[in-house]
Amino acid sequence: MVPISRRESEILDCVYKLGKPTAKEVMREFKDDLSYSTIRTLLKNLVDKGWLDREEKGLKYIYLPKIDRATAAKKDLKRVISTYYSNSLVMAVNSFLDLNKDDFSDAELQQLEKLVKNKRKEINKK
DSSP states (O other), X not given: OOOOOHHHHHXXXXXXXXXXOOHHHHHHXXXXXXXXXXXXXXXXXHHHTTSEEEEEETTEEEEEESSOHHHHHHXXXXXXXXXXXTTOHHHHHHHHHHHTTTTOOHHHHHHHHHHHHHHHHHHHHO
């Protein structure tokens, strides 16, 4: 799948939130931040890049995600790690932990440790 821009990612998130929106419904979510023609262009880009499908409904198109939200989030996160952290998962996680250092409970940190242990076991089995 072709990578998408930050703005396209925002549009895609809006499509997930709304279900099967038209361009006008997406535009309403962005208030006056983006013009109708810009919204239509971004939606067309997402169709062309393989992230969305569109179906005719009367005189309008409705837009539908081609992949589930969790898969899209993983792809977008991969792009962020590549773009901002030189593909370093360690740098990305460290930034996340620093950013939210006061927001983690002990239970959440233990859960993160457990996830790392389980991933290490999974890797060692290969």
